[in-house]
Amino acid sequence: MLTVPDAGGHFGPYGGRYVPEVLMSPLEELEQAYLALKTDAAFQNELADLLKNYAGRPTPLYYAKRLSEKLGGAKIYFKREDLLHTGAHKINNALGQALLARKMGKKRIIAETGAGQHGVATATACALLGLQCRVYMGEEDMRRQRLNVFRMRLCGAEVVGVTNGSRTLKDAISEAMRDWVTNVDTTYYLLGSALGAHPYPLMVRDFHRCIGDEARVQMLEREGRLPDMAIACVGGGSNAIGLFHAFVPDLSVKLVGVEAGGKGKKTGEHAARFSGGAPGVLHGAYSYLLQDNDGQVALTHSISAGLDYALIGPEHAHLHDIGRAEYVDCDDATALKAAVELSTMEGLIPAMESAHAVAEALVRAPQMGTHEIVLVNLSGRGDKDIDIYRENLKELDSDSHQPAF
Amino acid sequence: MILTRISQRFNELQAKNEPALIAYVTAGDPGPEMTVEIVAALERGGADIIELGVPFSDPIADGPVIMRASERALATGMTVEKVLEIAQEIRKHSQIPIVLFTYLNPVMRYGFDKLAARAKEVGIDGFLLTDLSVEEAESFVAAVQGVGLDTVFLVAPTSTDRRLELVAKYCSGFVYVVSRTGVTGEQSQVSSSVAPLVEKLRKFTSLPLGVGFGISSASQAAEVGSVADGVVVGSAFVRTIESTPGREVLDTIERMARDLKQGALSGRR
Numbered sequence: 001m002l003t004v005p006d007a008g009g010h011f012g013p014y015g016g017r018y019v020p021e022v023l024m025s026p027l028e029e030l031e032q033a034y035l036a037l038k039t040d041a042a043f044q045n046e047l048a049d050l051l052k053n054y055a056g057r058p059t060p061l062y063y064a065k066r067l068s069e070k071l072g073g074a075k076i077y078f079k080r081e082d083l084l085h086t087g088a089h090k091i092n093n094a095l096g097q098a099l100l101a102r103k104m105g106k107k108r109i110i111a112e113t114g115a116g117q118h119g120v121a122t123a124t125a126c127a128l129l130g131l132q133c134r135v136y137m138g139e140e141d142m143r144r145q146r147l148n149v150f151r152m153r154l155c156g157a158e159v160v161g162v163t164n165g166s167r168t169l170k171d172a173i174s175e176a177m178r179d180w181v182t183n184v185d186t187t188y189y190l191l192g193s194a195l196g197a198h199p200y201p202l203m204v205r206d207f208h209r210c211i212g213d214e215a216r217v218q219m220l221e222r223e224g225r226l227p228d229m230a231i232a233c234v235g236g237g238s239n240a241i242g243l244f245h246a247f248v249p250d251l252s253v254k255l256v257g258v259e260a261g262g263k264g265k266k267t268g269e270h271a272a273r274f275s276g277g278a279p280g281v282l283h284g285a286y287s288y289l290l291q292d293n294d295g296q297v298a299l300t301h302s303i304s305a306g307l308d309y310a311l312i313g314p315e316h317a318h319l320h321d322i323g324r325a326e327y328v329d330c331d332d333a334t335a336l337k338a339a340v341e342l343s344t345m346e347g348l349i350p351a352m353e354s355a356h357a358v359a360e361a362l363v364r365a366p367q368m369g370t371h372e373i374v375l376v377n378l379s380g381r382g383d384k385d386i387d388i389y390r391e392n393l394k395e396l397d398s399d400s401h402q403p404a405f
Numbered sequence: 406m407i408l409t410r411i412s413q414r415f416n417e418l419q420a421k422n423e424p425a426l427i428a429y430v431t432a433g434d435p436g437p438e439m440t441v442e443i444v445a446a447l448e449r450g451g452a453d454i455i456e457l458g459v460p461f462s463d464p465i466a467d468g469p470v471i472m473r474a475s476e477r478a479l480a481t482g483m484t485v486e487k488v489l490e491i492a493q494e495i496r497k498h499s500q501i502p503i504v505l506f507t508y509l510n511p512v513m514r515y516g517f518d519k520l521a522a523r524a525k526e527v528g529i530d531g532f533l534l535t536d537l538s539v540e541e542a543e544s545f546v547a548a549v550q551g552v553g554l555d556t557v558f559l560v561a562p563t564s565t566d567r568r569l570e571l572v573a574k575y576c577s578g579f580v581y582v583v584s585r586t587g588v589t590g591e592q593s594q595v596s597s598s599v600a601p602l603v604e605k606l607r608k609f610t611s612l613p614l615g616v617g618f619g620i621s622s623a624s625q626a627a628e629v630g631s632v633a634d635g636v637v638v639g640s641a642f643v644r645t646i647e648s649t650p651g652r653e654v655l656d657t658i659e660r661m662a663r664d665l666k667q668g669a670l671s672g673r674r
Binding site: 008016017018019020021022023024025026028164165170171174177178181182183184185278280281282283284286289291293294295296297 | 461462463464465466468472479484485486508509510511512513514515535536537538540541558559560561562563564565568572583586587588
């Protein structure tokens with residue numbers, strides 16, 4: 001369980017390297033470069049310095065007292081990734097990979113983005129390191145995450161709208177892969193989630209493992225014990241695997257991933273891969289995939305662009321199958337309610353993605369004892385989602401609105 | 406060992422010092438019946454091997470022309486099962502070798518063993534899955550070669566010598582040489598990396614080598630035909646199918662095939 005992935009990038013049967021031959025040697029090169037830098041002190045020091053002094057690590061571990069007391073069950077702690085520079089955990093990985101790209105001598109960076117958080121993080125890292133940056137984004141996502149499009153451009157990146165398919169994250173990844181296949185000699189593909197062909201799921205996990213590593217130490221300092229449960233939302237699964245990794249050997253810590261239930265599983269408009277999908281291959285990895293009976297990738301839906309994707313990261317598939325982590329889903333309406341609850345009770349406006357994890361905590365905490373502890377990864381802040389909140393919470397957007405107090 | 410239709414065809418052509426014209430079309434574009442007729446027209450024009458594309462929702466290795474064809478074919482309800490039926494229909498009238506050309510997921514969903522058996526039954530001769538690396542191909546190759554059909558894999562300009570040797574070991578029938586980095590689609594020039602790549606690959610395999618990606622004109626076919634055993638043309642045919650209405654496409658595509666085959670032949674003179 002602890003030695004995943006294997007040399008071929010397999011987490012149990014999942015993961016691997018399913019790409020056109022053009023990309024095989026470049027992926028081997030990337031793997032070698034990454035593994036060399038993993039033990040390179042100068043590289044690790046430079047990354048640690050940027051994470052601390054530029055991005056704002058370590059992030060705080062916050063005890064949500066009012067919310068916990070209201071729910072009357074377990075104590076809820078939030079890992080405050082939302083406080084990081086650019087507003088979400090994505091910067092951890094973007095800085096790591098951008099440094100790697102520079103070491104590999106690549107001057108041109110491409111990336112995909114769903115909610116725009118990875119795009120912004122990549123554009124930011126490229127501005128910092130003086131690298132050329134192009135971000136592919138589905139046109140539907142550009143519409144619903146307008147603010148992030150502008151932020152990327154402000155940092156000097158080129159944002160390319162993708163009009164194929166569902167015009168969301170899946171199509172943005174496909175288009176980024178087409179670019180990479182074409183310009184592989186000069187270009188580094190800075191993939192933003194724990195997805196894709198080996199070594200990406202490994203590398204992205206490693207760059208985010210600081211989330212769980214820090215939280216584990218902080219929890220021991222604060223409470224003298226580990227949490228009973230750790231909850232994170234799962235699109236591709238980067239923030240979740242970053243949180244989970246440190247706790248995988250701690251069998252007393254229940255790990256819970258929350259997928260997007262969209263408009264409800266009965267409607268077919270969701271991104272709940274474990275309950276609605278079956279193992280398959282998309283974008284280089286074998287994992288649980290939402291697909292039809294003919295093996296065509298199904299369209300997904302979520303109010304949250306960052307969770308709106310047909311394949312779950314392969315390490316999550318493995319953790320699911322071996323029973324180490326549990327995966328549930330949360331629909332759009334429930335996530336919205338959770339966002340309002342967290343905002344009014346704690347003054348924390350979560351990203352739409354993170355609101356899915358918060359919603360699960362609101363369900364779990366009251367079922368647990370007051371001596372128990374729930375750790376939730378607050379993976380991003382809600383600034384980027386204000387338009388979505390306004391659109392869906394019209395009563396708050398009226399001047400006749402009655403305040404909570 | 407019984408030769409597959411693909412190997413037989415290459416043997417016949419090599420005896421005549423002719424390069425093969427390998428034609429790709431997306432099955433079901435513009436419709437299943439038309440695909441059968443288009444394949445017949447390609448054969449009349451001189452195509453030696455057909456790559457029958459099974460459309461996939463997320464074709465990451467394809468450029469806009471084949472992406473659009475895939476969308477059109479999927480919109481008509483094309484599935485692996487229906488492509489098998491098309492192949493069966495073609496086989497009623499023709500002995501032209503057919504390679505099923507697609508992505509891994511639809512094939513995986515159908516089931517390797519089940520598909521290999523059905524493919525054999527309907528008269529398909531081999532498979533090429535663009536996103537299946539040889540590292541992950543063991544069970545697939547066992548299923549397909551187990552029923553006596555061919556597995557074709559890609560080599561690329563980025564493939565190291567180690568990989569050329571490895572990929573060739575998993576191939577039967579022929580090896581598909583990708584002429585350049587990039588997605589499928591026509592180019593104004595044949596990449597200069599083709600001749601050295603073909604030459605290098607010959608050191609690792611005695612299988613015939615087919616070169617594709619970016620070839621659309623007779624002169625390009627001549628250039629490729631002078632070094633390789635087969636010339637693959639895809640997007641150029643698919644574009645013609647897209648832009649030519651009704652049954653007119655059949656004559657047009659036959660002429661194109663003839664022109665490309667003549668081009669490929671001229672490369673040997």
